[in-house]
Amino acid sequence: MIRWGWLFVLGMLLAGCTVLPAGGKPDRPHETAIRQPEAKPLPKDIHLVALGDSLTEGVGDGEGKGGYVGRLIPLLAAEDGVRTVTVTNAGKRGRRINELEPVIRAHQAELERAHIITITIGGNDVMNVVRSHFFDLSYERFANESQRFAERLDHLLLLLRTINPDAVVVLIGLYNPFSTTLPNIPEIDDVIVEWNRASNAVLSRYPRTIFVDIQDMFADRDDLLHRDEFHPNAAGYELMAMRIYEALDARKEWWAN
Template structure:
């Protein structure tokens, strides 16, 4: 009889332990598990890039003895070495002698290419300055260039608005002006300041738009005849290489802009 009593007490004790254990487990607060998102580098998945080049003879590559297509083709080689770029297609619509007012019709005729582009490069303005020089050679002044620069800025703003209305995501890169006129225009000692004025004006226009980059190349040509073609106006192969290098440096600094995923 005593054995049955002891067995009964033992069963009651075990049941109590099990009950207390169940209550303790159920009373534990639920643990919040937060999974932190892991950032994936922009170049983790190589991309297919479409590049559209617009503008004047610098985009066409006039003066390049090596016939490599100026700065655009040299840039292409750098892009293809980038681990974030799988393929690069290039549409070059550069045309010698082109002024800013003549660029609008080209854009209008190629809206489909504008729409598809991931990167849009522009060189423009040198022929606009040359038009002023030819039209007012005997009465050139800083004031005249400053007045024309304001008109140029309005046209540039219109061009960018057209491009942005067609393609809101492409990164637009404008290559600034350099000064090849120091020796050829002795009657305008302020020509260096004129180039600075036009570059600063263009840079200010670009600043009104997202995903734009202004590339200053003026310092690459200052006091250097060895980077100019025999016409002393266009870059030679050395000059184009310097431009390509400077543009690519700027693109590396803004890699998130053109290589990163677009936010919806």
């Protein structure tokens, strides 16, 4: 009886033991890792405000597509995560930089909610120097006006940043359509370069700003100009829109996220 009792106790002890695999750890149910899908950003409605002169208005666009602004809209709308693009175009032919502040104040509500602000300004300021000093033009006169232009630009950028600290501000530089109209100023290319350099220097002092240089696009390219030999034609505006879009796409995190 004692022998059978020990056998009974030994059997009970063996039944309570867990058989371990070769690795020394108990078997566990098969585990499957479940990866949660990455959350996609919600579709965004982009608001663009275009300020400036005749280039923003689209003068010279024989196709009637609204110049660079009208061509920029579908490029932005095709971006992933963009649902709609709405535009306020406040461009007007003949506008100079000293006439831009009232326009900004008149469109303050639109600027407050803008994600992108584009500006073309300066071409008429250059032409004003030509008209005012046609018979005594000099590089120095352009350089002096360039400095005054930069000071006004700085004031306008400060105003825009006060209205909207987050929008991307895109300033499109000047190009030279004057090679045939200003033969007595052979340094006109240098004038445009200096004007753009001064503008870019002002822009660099403010966050979330982009300077788009287009001077090289129009160099020796009369085929990109309207018959007035001043404004871009449809092909010129097409190239402008693409370059502006490329600059914006390189900083997409500033406006599309």
